[in-house]
Amino acid sequence: xxxxxxxxxxxxxxxxxxxxxxxxxxxxxxxxxxxxxxxxxxxxxxxxxxxxxxxxxxxxxxxxxxxxxxxxxxxxxxxxxxxxxxxxxxxxxxxxxxxxxxxxxxxxxxxxxxxxxxxxxxxxxxxxxxxxxxxxxxxxxxxxxxxxxxxxxxxxxxxxxxxxxxxxxxxxxxxxxxxxxxxxxxxxxxxxxxxxxxxxxxxxxxxxxxxxxxxxxxxxxxxxxxxxxxxxxxxxxxxxxxxxxxxxxxxxxxxxxxxxxxxxxxxxxxxxxxxxxxxxxxxxxxxxxxxxxxxxxxxxxxxxxxxxxxxxxxxxxxxxxxxxxxxxxxxxxxxxxxxxxxxxxxxxxxxxxxxxxxxxxxxxxxxxxxxxxxxxxxxxxxxxxxxxxxxxxxxxxxxxxxxxxxxxxxxxxxxxxxxxxxxxxxxxxxxxxxxxxxxxxxxxxxxxxxxxxxxxxxxxxxxxxxxxxxxxxxxxxxxxxxxxxxxxxxxxxxxxxxxxxxxxxxxxxxxxxxxxxxxxxxxxxxxxxxxxxxxxxxxxxxxxxxxxxxxxxxxxxxxxxxxxxxxxxxxxxxxxxxxxxxxxxxxxxxxxxxxxxxxxxxxxxxxxxxxxxxxxxxxxxxxxxxxxxxxxxxxxxxxxxxxxxxxxxxxxxxxxxxxxxxxxxxxxxxxxxxxxxxxxxxxxxxxxxxxxxxxxxxxxxxxxxxxxxxxxxxxxxxxxxxxxxxxxxxxxxxxxxxxxxxxxxxxxxxxxxx
Numbered sequence: 081x082x083x084x085x086x087x088x089x090x091x092x093x094x095x096x097x098x099x100x101x102x103x104x105x106x107x108x109x110x111x112x113x114x115x116x117x118x119x120x121x122x123x124x125x126x127x128x129x130x131x132x133x134x135x136x137x138x139x140x141x142x143x144x145x146x147x148x149x150x151x152x153x154x155x156x157x158x159x160x161x162x163x164x165x166x167x168x169x170x171x172x173x174x175x176x177x178x179x180x181x182x183x184x185x186x187x188x189x190x191x192x193x194x195x196x197x198x199x200x201x202x203x204x205x206x207x208x209x210x211x212x213x214x215x216x217x218x219x220x221x222x223x224x225x226x227x228x229x230x231x232x233x234x235x236x237x238x239x240x241x242x243x244x245x246x247x248x249x250x251x252x253x254x255x256x257x258x259x260x261x262x263x264x265x266x267x268x269x270x271x272x273x274x275x276x277x278x279x280x281x282x283x284x285x286x287x288x289x290x291x292x293x294x295x296x297x298x299x300x301x302x303x304x305x306x307x308x309x310x311x312x313x314x315x316x317x318x319x320x321x322x323x324x325x326x327x328x329x330x331x332x333x334x335x336x337x338x339x340x341x342x343x344x345x346x347x348x349x350x351x352x353x354x355x356x357x358x359x360x361x362x363x364x365x366x367x368x369x370x371x372x373x374x375x376x377x378x379x380x381x382x383x384x385x386x387x388x389x390x391x392x393x394x395x396x397x398x399x400x401x402x403x404x405x406x407x408x409x410x411x412x413x414x415x416x417x418x419x420x421x422x423x424x425x426x427x428x429x430x431x432x433x434x435x436x437x438x439x440x441x442x443x444x445x446x447x448x449x450x451x452x453x454x455x456x457x458x459x460x461x462x463x464x465x466x467x468x469x470x471x472x473x474x475x476x477x478x479x480x481x482x483x484x485x486x487x488x489x490x491x492x493x494x495x496x497x498x499x500x501x502x503x504x505x506x507x508x509x510x511x512x513x514x515x516x517x518x519x520x521x522x523x524x525x526x527x528x529x530x531x532x533x534x535x536x537x538x539x540x541x542x543x544x545x546x547x548x549x550x551x552x553x554x555x556x557x558x559x560x561x562x563x564x565x566x567x568x569x570x571x572x573x574x575x576x577x578x579x580x581x582x583x584x585x586x587x588x589x590x591x592x593x594x595x596x597x598x599x600x601x602x603x604x605x606x607x608x609x610x611x612x613x614x615x616x617x618x619x620x621x622x623x624x625x626x627x628x629x630x631x632x633x634x635x636x637x638x639x640x641x642x643x644x645x646x647x648x649x650x651x652x653x654x655x656x657x658x659x660x661x662x663x664x665x666x667x668x669x670x671x672x673x674x675x676x677x678x679x680x681x682x683x684x685x686x687x688x689x690x691x692x693x694x695x696x697x698x699x700x701x702x703x704x705x706x707x708x709x710x711x712x713x714x715x716x717x718x719x720x721x722x723x724x725x726x727x728x729x730x731x732x733x734x735x736x737x738x739x740x741x742x743x744x745x746x747x748x749x750x751x752x753x754x755x756x757x758x759x760x761x762x763x764x765x766x767x768x769x770x771x772x773x774x775x776x777x778x779x780x781x782x783x784x785x786x787x788x789x790x791x792x793x794x795x796x797x798x799x800x801x802x803x804x805x806x807x808x809x810x811x812x813x814x815x816x817x818x819x820x821x822x823x824x825x826x827x828x829x830x831x832x833x834x
Contacts, residue, residue, distance in 0.1 A: 219265050225290075226264065226316045234321060238265070239272040243318040246285075250311040254304040256283055258297035260448075260611075264288045267299035268318050273475040273609075274301055277573035277646055287317040296448060377645075378801030379713045379747055385738050386715040391803070391834040393772055397519040398811070398825035399479075401463050402510065407529035408444050408612070409455040415440050415551065416544045423552050427584045427599050431545030431560065432622045438548075442541035443506070444527040446612035454526065461534025462490035463524070464817035465505060466784075466810040468826040469706075471568030472791040473576045473608040477509040479522055479808070479826065480564040480578070482785075486534050487818045495818040500535035503561035506614045514792065514806055520828055525613015540564065540580055540604055541618045557587035560599075562618075566635030567708050567787045568606060571669060573646035578604040579632025579654060582622065600625045601633055603672060620673050629656035629693055631665050631678075637709050638669075639757035644746035653757050654678075655707065656691075661698030662707065663691060664761070681761060699760050700734070702768070708788040711756065713801035714833065716741035718760060721771060723809075727782040731771040731807060738763045772807060772831055778821070779814025786810075789828075798833065805831045 218236050226233070227247035234244050256274065261267050271283040285302040291314060305319055380386055415438060422428060444450060467481035484505040490496030507522035514520050530537045540562035542550070550559045561583045568576035584597040600622045608614040624631050632654040641649030652672055656663035664681045671677035679686040683697035691697055700709075700720060707722035718736040736742070742759045743750045750756075774783050786809035788798075796802035808828045817823035 219268065222265070227314065235318075237268050237272055239269070239276075241272055242321040243268060244321050244324045246317040246319055248311045248315060249317060250287065250309050250315060251285055251302045251305045252307040252309055254285075254302045254306070256301040256303050258301070259299045260297055260451075261288075261299045264290070264316055264318075270299055271301050271318075277474060281320070284323045285317060285319040287311075287315045289313055289315055377713055377747075378795070379743075380716050380741070380801070382716060383741050385717040385735070385741055387766070388712065388715050388719060388733070388735050389834040390771065391832045393832070394517050394830045395775075396514055396517060396828040396830065398827050399468075399520045399522050401507070401524070402521050403457070403460055403463070403524050403534065404526050404529075404613075405457055405460070406454050406526045407457055407532055408446065408450050408527060409453050409532065410450075416548050418545070418548045418552060422545075423549065425556075425558055425586065427597055427626070428549075429599060429622070429626070431549050432543055432582055432599065432602075435543040435545035435548075435621070437541050437618050437621070438544040438546070440542075440544075440547050441538050442617075443525065443537060443539060443613055443615045445610055445615060446526055447610075451611075455532060457529065457532050457534060459488045459533040461486040461488060461499060462496050462818070462820070462822070463487075463505075464822035464824060465826075466812075466824040467564060468785055468808045468810055469564065469567045469787040470789055470808070471570070471576055472789070473568065473570075473606060473614070474574045476608045476614070477512070477789060477792055478568065478576075478606070478608060478614050479507050479509065479520075480539070480568070481505045481507070481826075482561075482563045482565070484536060485817050485823075486536055488533055490818060490820055492820045495816050498818065499533060500530075502536045502538035503559075504539040504564050504616075505536055506539045506616070508608070508614065514828055514830065517830065522826070525611075527610075527612025527615070539614075540578075540616050543621055546582075555589070557589045559585050561585055562602065562604075564604075565633050565785075566706075567789075569632075569636045569652060570638045570646075571605070571652070571672070572648050574607060574609070576606040576608075577632075577636075577652065577672065578606060578616070579623070579636070580604050581630065581633045598626060598630060600628075601630065623673075623675055627693075628690060629658055629663055629695070631656045631663075633657060634662065634704070634707055635709075637711075637757065639666075639755050640744065640746055641669075642745045642750075642752035647746075651755060651757065653760075655699075655709075657704070658693050658695065660696065660703075661701035662704060663695055663697055664699040665690075666757075700765055705784070706786050708790075709760070710788065710790055710799055711742070711744060712798055713747070714798065714803065716743070718742065719798075720765065721788050721805075721807075723784065723786045729774045729776050729783045731774065731786055732768050733771040734765040734768055736760065736763050737766055772829060774807075774809055774827070774829070775811070777811035777813050777825065779812045781812040781814070783809040783811050783827075803833045805833070807831060 217234075219238060222233070222235055222245075223230060226245050230245055231247040232244060234242060236242055259267075259270055261270060267286045267288040271286045274283040275281050282303055283301045285305050287300040287302065289298045289300075305323060416435070418431075422431065446454070463484060463486055465481040465484035467483075468479050470477065470479040472478070482504055483501070484503075485501045486499045487496030488499055505524065505528065507524050509520050510523045511521040524536070528536050528539070542560065542562060546560035553559065562580045563583055564578055564580055566578060568578060571577050579601050580603075581601050582599045584599050586595045586597070588594070601624050602618055602622055603620055604616040605619055606614055606616050634655045634657040636652060636654040639651045639653055641647055641651075643649050648669060650669050651666050652669055654665045654667075656665060665678050666681075666686070667674075667678045676688075678690075679688055680690050681687075681697055681699065682689070682691060682695075700707075702722075703725045705723045705725045707720060709718055709720045711717075712719050712735075715735060717738060719733055720735075721731060721733045723731060736759060738759060742756050743754075744756045745752045745754050774786070776782055786807065789806040789808060790799040791797050792806040793802060793804040794800065796804045798805045806828060807830075808826060811825045811827050813821050813823055813825055815821040815823055
């Protein structure tokens with residue numbers, strides 16, 4: 081079978097020569113839940129060791145030849161750079177923190193843009209009267225201090241929901257969750273996001289403790305105002321206006337026994353969509369009994385499949401990186417040591433399966449244990465990386481990367497100095513600039529940085545065996561990497577999945593020839609919304625093995641159950657890339673970590689017997705490299721968007737042909753017993769058509785790592801019944817990664833359907 085590398089080179093599963101991809105050397109980092117208890121107990125300041133201006137947090141050496149592994153076009157640079165001196169930093173505990181802290185709302189996006197993309201505003205609360213957007217002032221007009229002088233003030237949140245302020249009151253036995261935010265308006269925004277992700281109005285009130293700013297949870301989301309009492313800690317609050325009216329909201333500081341006529345779990349139904357209509361006009365329909373349709377979804381008013389047709393396209397250009405200005409300052413933990421017998425060139429699967437997840441890798445979470453260790457970055461790092469697939473999680477649009485280099489001192493006229501190289505990283509779109517047709521701005525989170533000059537931890541956690549091997553083999557050209565090759569598969573309202581390949585990278589540091597070996601894959605469970613940035617957790621060390629089809633490496637799709645988008649029922653479908661096309665596997669959404677729970681399509685039925693790599697039981701045929709398959713309510717069918725292995729820098733698409741419209745179980749008129757993803761195996765795909773012809777990179781090389789970012793345009797997005805689609809891809813520049821241009825550019829464009 082074939083393993084398709086990000087740069088488009090078809091690589092045999094075990095050993096095919098390819099371009100140098102660099103060798104990740106050890107970096108002393110720590111994962112999100114790691115060593116937090118030991119940090120609490122430290123009496124001494126959490127300071128880094130500096131020597132001659134060089135931050136020595138990393139305990140291992142890097143060579144120029146390894147860092148130049150990102151230079152696919154510079155084979156002459158193979159000299160050995162001076163080593164970074166090792167330090168005697170104190171060790172810390174390796175055990176994981178048992179008690180998890182609730183996620184902290186995002187700080188990187190403004191209140192005005194986080195939900196102002198049309199998806200949420202297009203829905204109204206069924207059975208209640210909510211003032212129109214012009215009947216109340218925007219939240220930006222609220223004073224800094226609300227209470228007691230502004231009790232009862234009616235205002236609009238950034239997502240267009242009308243609230244009424246309350247002072248010195250608490251709502252008992254109704255806590256949904258508590259978080260830490262920076263302001264009252266962020267607390268209100270968190271309530272709106274909670275409802276957006278739940279696809280129903282569950283949060284009806286918020287309480288904000290101004291005196292708790294920057295410490296402890298200070299924002300409390302409430303599901304009911306049925307039972308209230310006077311508050312003793314000067315709470316400022318807001319209640320959804322329709323709920324307040326129905327409950328005859330009491331004056332501040334008094335109790336009430338009256339009940340609200342508006343349930344905290346009211347279903348939400350769509351209003352008319354604002355996008356232009358096609359000849360088969362979409363229409364909005366209330367959700368079927370017992371189900372909740374997702375915010376902003378508009379289904380075509382037809383009983384047949386609507387053939388997708390391209391209207392216009394617009395190139396945005398390369399993205400801009402804007403790193404955060406803080407990191408978490410602390411001493412890293414020590415890793416494990418491997419015996420000499422394990423430090424051999426070649427794949428050793430036990431290094432992945434026989435060790436726990438390393439607390440030296442992964443993104444660190446910002447919570448009550450680590451927020452006091454926040455410190456400023458003294459260097460804003462320049463980043464060069466490839467990849468850029470991603471998805472939508474918990475109100476944020478994520479862009480995931482594979483090989484990532486960071487550099488200091490890069491300017492428009494001067495190349496920077498090499499700092500670090502990791503095999504994965506993550507950034508969040510902080511400006512939503514593509515909504516207005518401009519290049520996106522990406523921000524790496526606070527928890528990604530391992531020191532104050534901008535080295536990174538790596539997004540995907542490694543096992544202690546993999547990380548210890550990388551440390552021990554530094555300078556020799558061998559490493560283990562967990563790459564991110566696909567778009568995110570949604571799992572529920574707040575979690576996404578990546579089935580990531582575990583790759584053994586063997587680089588000749590003199591000739592820079594490289595052999596990449598697929599050794600199996602693992603699962604990354606991704607959450608977002610915290611102040612530290614998105615976090616990937618690796619619940620299983622290895623899921624599928626080296627000699628099996630690469631299930632999920634090319635991606636997959638979420639088939640939601642009757643409870644609707646964001647629910648926990650339904651299935652996850654995986655694509656298995658082999659020569660000639662894509663195989664398919666499936667598993668119940670609550671069993672993704674159990675390999676025995678997976679079933680495989682054998683061409684005629686589902687079976688527990690896994691097919692071999694030479695199977696021809698394709699659900700879609702073709703020389704496909706990168707692929708996304710999704711359901712389009714506008715067209716009442718599935719659409720596949722992909723790049724091929726032919727290096728022509730072209731996105732292609734096909735749609736699933738059917739004698740009648742394909743309706744999900746949760747959609748209006750849907751059958752709750754029908755899994756609409758099964759239609760992919762019961763129908764034929766249309767002929768291949770050109771979706772978008774991208775320009776080659778500045779080097780003239782073809783693009784790769786192309787994908788669709790679903791839900792970006794809110795109610796106007798193709799996945800919600802709209803007409804707009806966001807594409808991204810990696811464009812090689814041929815430039816030095818330390819230059820302002822970088823070795824790669826992450827480029828986006830919009831495609832609009834008729």
